[in-house]
Amino acid sequence: GVASVVWLGLLVNWLSALLSLVALLFYVLLYTLVLKRRTSQNIIWGGIAGCFPVLIGWSAVTNSLSWTPFILFVVIFLWTPPHYWPLSMKYRTDYATANVPMLAVVRGRTQVGLQVILYAWATVACSLLLIPVGQMGIVYTVIAAAAAVSGPASFVLAFGPCLPSKFMLEVDMQYLPAGILSSFMPKHALHPGWRSWKPASSNTLSIPSCFAC
DSSP states (O other): OHHHHHHHHHHTOHHHHHHHHHHHHIIIIIIIIIITTTOTTHHHHHHHHHHHHHHHHHHHHHSSOOHHHHHHHHHHHHHHHHHHHHHHHHTHHHHHHTTOOOHHHHSOHHHHHHHHHHHHHHHHHHHHTHHHHTTOOHHHHHHHHHHHHHHHHHHHHHTSSSSOHHHHHHHHHHHHHHHHHHHTSOTTTTSTTGGGOOOSOTTOOOHHHHHTO
């Protein structure tokens, strides 16, 4: 842990190293040792550590932070609970045996389903903020808008009487990759002359360059 932080600081920059250190300490100390076995909201708080790579990647490229990576941070933060709670429903007996108070253990299927739907709506709503702030192109805009309608609808179906929670997990697994991949597309990708298009400034930073880190 310490060696990786120092290595990142020396070879990349110290802002990225600091963010990496915060992520490590948060996950190991606050989540694993304190929150995991003490609250049914453990996945929500534990997911914060998994959001830090967005900030680390952005800072590694720019040696700074802006609103765009923080919005991405929140998108992943909101995406994590509806991504993992269906899986916890499947293994709730194992969690109960291990005395881990997952939401699926302390609350019923209906309450878990409701929370998944609420977080799903919050996720897609937050992802729409990237369109003006991150200057997303038409491809991302179309996919994000479609997810705003179809995503939560799939979550509702997943917790209905006819479909298992595994279906919701499979649907949710496609959401984040689709959003990230669509952000890779140039802003004018559907314009006939997009291949010759260049950004106004050579310093313009794209989301793909941050994930490349």
